[in-house]
Amino acid sequence: MKKLIVAAAFAAGIAFDIAHAAPLPETKPDQAGFSQKGLARLDDFFAREIAAKRVPGAVVAIARDGKLVYYRAYGQLDAAKGTPMPLDAVFALASMTKPMAAVAGLTLMEQGRLPLQAKVADYYPGFADMKVGVPQPDGSLKMDPQASPIFIHDLYRHTSGLMYGGRPDSTSALMRLYPEGTAPAREGDTQAFIDRITKLPLVHQPSTEFEYGFSIDVLGAVVEKVSGQRLGDYLSANVWGPLGMKDATFHPSDAQRARLARPFADDPLSGKPQAILLLDTPTKFDCGGACSFATVGDYLRFGQMLLNGGELDGKRILSPKTVHHMTSNHLGPEIKNNVANVEPHRGGFGFGLAVAVRTSEGLSSVPGNPGEFTWNGAYGTQFFCDPKERLVVVVGTAAPGELRKYYRENVQDIVYGAMVK
Secondary structure (H helix, E strand, O other): OHHHHHHHHHHOOOOEOOOOOOOOOEOOHHHHOEOHHHHHHHHHHHHHHHHOOOOOEEEEEEEEOOEEEEEEEEEEEEOOOOEEOOOOOEEEOHHHHHHHHHHHHHHHHHOOOOOOOOEHHHOOHHHHHOOEEEEOOOOOEEEEOOOOOOEHHHHHHOOOOOOOOOOOOOOOOOHHHOOOOOHHHHHOOHHHHHHHHOOOOEOOOOOOEEOOOOHHHHHHHHHHHHHOOOHHHHHHHHHHHHHOOOOOEOOOOHHHHOOEOOOOOEOOOOOOEOOOHHHOOOOOOOOOOOOOEEOHHHHHHHHHHHHOOOEEOOEEOOOHHHHHHHOOOOOOOOOEEOOOOOOHHHOOEEEOOOOEEEOOOOOOOOOOOOOOEEEEOOOOEEEEEEHHHOEEEEEEEOOOOOHHHHHHHHHHHHHHHOEOO
């Protein structure tokens, strides 16, 4: 009977606190400055969304002052099978891979092996010969030489001139030349990716415009070249393992695959088929831009490490000074920001080393403070850290359509709305 009640509750989208290994020490919401009633709005919100069949399920974790305040699973891991969502559900992180790949690169920077002003062509010479595509009135492309080289710094802050293809919001002729974000990793190895990407035109002169794209995938390839290891192996030894991120991986095991969060077969908004291809198509190289998997609890520990200045539970990953540099704005006034206005959540944000950084009060559609650093994934994941409030929040959903932006905004609104101190 108890199992039937639990199953029925999960199906209805009701959250459960169940026996689990908490990712951080636990505390009561009121002791951490949260209203219990305010946090219950998260339960209500996801219950409504799940009942309306807009999202299969979710996992949400909130930590303040290094203590776990809230940790809930809602709805279903796999709606087609009716599997309840567990707290240790494994999510395809998409672009939330990027901050972890950046930390890998920064550990090498601290060792004096990967300075920001190193040229990318020093590691992969093909980048030196890339031209900048300039669209002409007749629809052709004029190919200009690079005015300056692509630096490692450009990879971290997306000013390399590389971009992603496959975005439905652009009619750019240059974009049509670029592959979709995970396509190269599903099709070939690291060198095949480098060979493919260096044959394309850059969309901007290096160091002049912030354009989201394959920059961190290239950074991951550079990490492999410098370290002599696959990116996943380097992360396992230097980040994931020391932090106790037990499920973080580029290649889920059979046991982990049983815990993969799956989206609805059709987009609830458009009714069109949707999929997260990485759930069933293994990658052939460890793409630092979009190809990793982890639990919400794993990523909470990663976020807490950054909020702590590079250390967690006695394991130091980066120095406080390096984390400060990573989470500072690296887009000077001379760099055009092509991303800030793509979503209202990014108003008032600059960009650091693989994380968005809030630079001003207001402007954004969500509450927060200057100094907040954050990023999200195209399949429905989100994290943000607010140093002023000593806050880390991680959300996992399998919602690869436009609805993912709705969840990002509402969760952040509800979290800050529940804070009373």
